Amino acid sequence: MTQQFAERATDVAPTGARNAQLTDLVRILESQERHKLDVIAPASALRLREGNVHVEGVESLITEDGVTEVDGIYRPTAVADEGIADKLRIPLAYLRRMRTGNVPLLDENVNAWLRQEPERRFMLRAFRGEGEPGRPAEGVARALLSDSYKLMDNFDLLLAALDGVKQSGHPTRVTGCDLTDRRMYVRVESEAVAVQARELLRGYRSPFDGRSGDELPMISAGFVITNSEVGAGAYSITPRAVIQVCRNGLTMTKDVMRAVHLGGKQDEGVISWSGQTQRKTLELITSKTTDAVRTFLSREYVEAKLSEMEDAAGKRLAEPTKTIEHVTKTLSIGAEAKDMILAHFVQGGQMTAGGVMQAVTSTAQTLTDADQAAALEALAVPALTAAATHG
Template sequence: MVSSLLTPTRARSSERNLRNADLPDLVVRLDSQQRRKVDVVAPASAIRAQGGMLVVEEAERRISASGVTSVAGAYEPTGVCESGIAEKLGVPLVYLRRMRAEAPHLYDANVNEWLGRDGRKFLVRALSSGDGGVGQARAFLSNGYKIIDNFDVLTAVLDGVRQAGVHVDIKSCDLSDQRMYVRLTAPEICGYAPYLLRNYRSPYSGRTGAENPTVFAGLVISNSETGCGSLSMTPQLTVQVCDNGVTMTKDVVRAVHLGAKLDEGRVQWSEDTQRKTLAVYTAQARDTVRRFLDRDYVEASIREIEKVSGAPVADVEETIKSVSKTLRFTEEQRKGIFDHFIRGGDLTAGGVLHAVTSYAQAVPDPDDAHELGALGIRAMELAAA
């Protein structure tokens, strides 16, 4: 029987998460969110907790093409939104979540008390239910937060790729309450890494790196709509033999979500503003593609990795323990990485890199998977040291 740790996470979805989905699935989900989004800037005095829900007075009506329509003012907070409430109001998150789960009346009393003492304005990002039911409060943010929506990012990046004249494949798409991740590969731009892959065998297919040393250029596009990080474009090398993604985090290109203070009321951008904003992201994506989806960049990155990858790992168990402790991997992650290391058969620091990026494919949570995979090179460096 094949261990679940050796089963790549196939496309799966939940009410809010997508994991290893294709582009059409992501577009459908993002389009639905765009149509249901409710972004409101309100003073603390116009926000309250009621029955464990977040109620925003200014969200109770909105103007659409068909006139003034009713929008439910009560929203159920997600975990991300609760984190924002806790951080902004100075309430311990663990205590806040316990009150909401076990004593909603205490949750209401505490949140309302601290909101009543606060003179600031906040941006509440929410989704209406679409059917008149309770909506979803996605984020509780400063009114200085610059909104960069996933749908706009995706549109701009794909347009930027087109302008750069590089053919790419959409390898996978992930979406969570925290972030969107889109992984691109350029099959026509590749290099060879026979030294890095000479001893490696894919835990998934059993194919060897010695027979399949090709590495493709690629990018990971990531964005958060809920205050969990910047818009980022990070080069990533994709290893053909196992589909492992080696993320070059040192070369990340970022656009932070900081802007001018938003005016009170419902946030609705004009077509002109949206067009100008998209033009900036499109140009940034085009320049990033031209810089990183390049054969010279791929070959230089491979050579840099290979300077460290050949260091032998003598005490496998102790090395994986040490790396896991330093990088704060969970016990489950440590076991998974150890399993992939042994099955990969490469007893070097490069084998640790392969094990981390290989195991990341089997992690079902989108955020955990990408955070883990991004630490592959750092894990290799620690193992070599």
């Protein structure tokens, strides 16, 4: 099928949200569901032309809803480029250089490696575009994955996880949602499970409005639900304590619960999971979520984690600037984020290792890139340890 004159897609599902409400996230995910196309295709059916993925020779899917056309043109996201580099063993830095500076060379490289193993099969995750009648629209190539990748779509998984939260019996609320090309994040909090953290917050001021941790010393239990549809991480539930005075979040990554996206080999063509397969997967997600919530949303759990942090958090820093330099270097935090952390540390007024931890989490709140924010927040507790041991 030749599609040399595809239109730029004008109606492709939205892919981004930052600090959205749950209702907004659900609306975006519903839109994505309408545009999704998942197909197992051999290398012989895939080509790169002008930097876009062309699919040719894959059978259309006929359902009660009509015919789903697979052949078409799909514009790769950065995540898809990473998948292409990984599956074809092309150095990612080189692929990115070709993408920005020499697209014909990119086409030549990718196509040469695809021709090496024409029978090798991949899973292509995409969004269909909608163009004018009679003219193909350019869709979006979201990821190139193994043909054994097990689909756990955000929308179905979110509903199953929230059902698990409900079944746990704990009063909770969703405080914010993020969605990127890589991951979905849903932050959940239970103010019914809150403990005093006077030692942890002694002398701390919120860098956002100057409120005092001495006057608002509470932290509440919570967790963050994370999933990737494109191979950027397993479904997970990570415990997360929320500090009342500044809304900083402390994620306890060592206690994370994960469910990996690994399944059996899939047949070629458009993927359509059976109702039984989906039901079993989602029932497992609901059950795991219920168990995790009952563990993480307990006063005993929060108090134990608080006790682990308090001794290190109270350590005074003789040379805070050098300590922050050491912490950011140890944790591979970039120069721009380091400068922000130092500024937040000064504003927080807590000249301790705990103040460094707070500065990391408050800085994470200000980042517009949700993936970067989550990655930085996950470094807060390691930053506490690094600051306390540096002296």
